[in-house]
Amino acid sequence: MRYPILIEEGSEDTAFGIVVPDLPGCFSAGDTLDEAMESAKEAVAAWVDCALDNGTAIPAPSKLEDVRRLPGYEGWSVGVVELDPALFDDTIERVNITLPKRVLRRLDDLAKARRQSRGAFIADLTLHL
Structure with a gap:
């Protein structure tokens, strides 16, 4: 375009x-x-x-x-x-990432506190930096 x-x-x-x-x-x-x-x-x-x-x-x-x-x-x-x-392009794409367990646990705790899925939380973090 x-x-x-x-x-x-x-x-x-x-x-x-x-x-x-x-x-x-x-x-x-x-x-x-x-x-x-x-x-x-x-x-x-x-x-x-x-x-x-x-x-x-x-x-x-x-x-x-x-x-x-x-x-x-x-x-x-x-x-x-x-x-x-x-x-x-807002097509949803499945990704596979590797993180240490302690980081993943922290990520999941933060997502849960916001009542979001892991993917939604990561997307929000990226979009609002």
């Missing part, structure tokens, strides 16, 4: 700026265009991850023609940032 981005040209004194109009509040910057593009990929991935965690719908990408006509961005270049489809 590709999202259109707007790129503000940088200079020796200012960074390149990138805005992702379809994802409210999603933006990045970098001293070079390459750095700004890499930061944009990270910002989009973080935005999508947060939206999925919060149950927020992910907007469909706009057409490039529509983004070119957005007010307030005259003179900005238009590009795209490509998303890894794995970002959207």
Whole structure:
């Protein structure tokens, strides 16, 4: 999936700026265009991850023609940032991990205290770090 981005040209004194109009509040910057593009990929991935965690719908990408006509961005270049489809994959997968018994016992005690299964507890820990 590709999202259109707007790129503000940088200079020796200012960074390149990138805005992702379809994802409210999603933006990045970098001293070079390459750095700004890499930061944009990270910002989009973080935005999508947060939206999925919060149950927020992910907007469909706009057409490039529509983004070119957005007010307030005259003179900005238009590009795209490509998303890894794995970002959207919430398929449950069975995993096998090896832990010392004392760690597993502690993990199970913590999960039980929260009235969660072991898997749900581990998922919550990961999502709320």
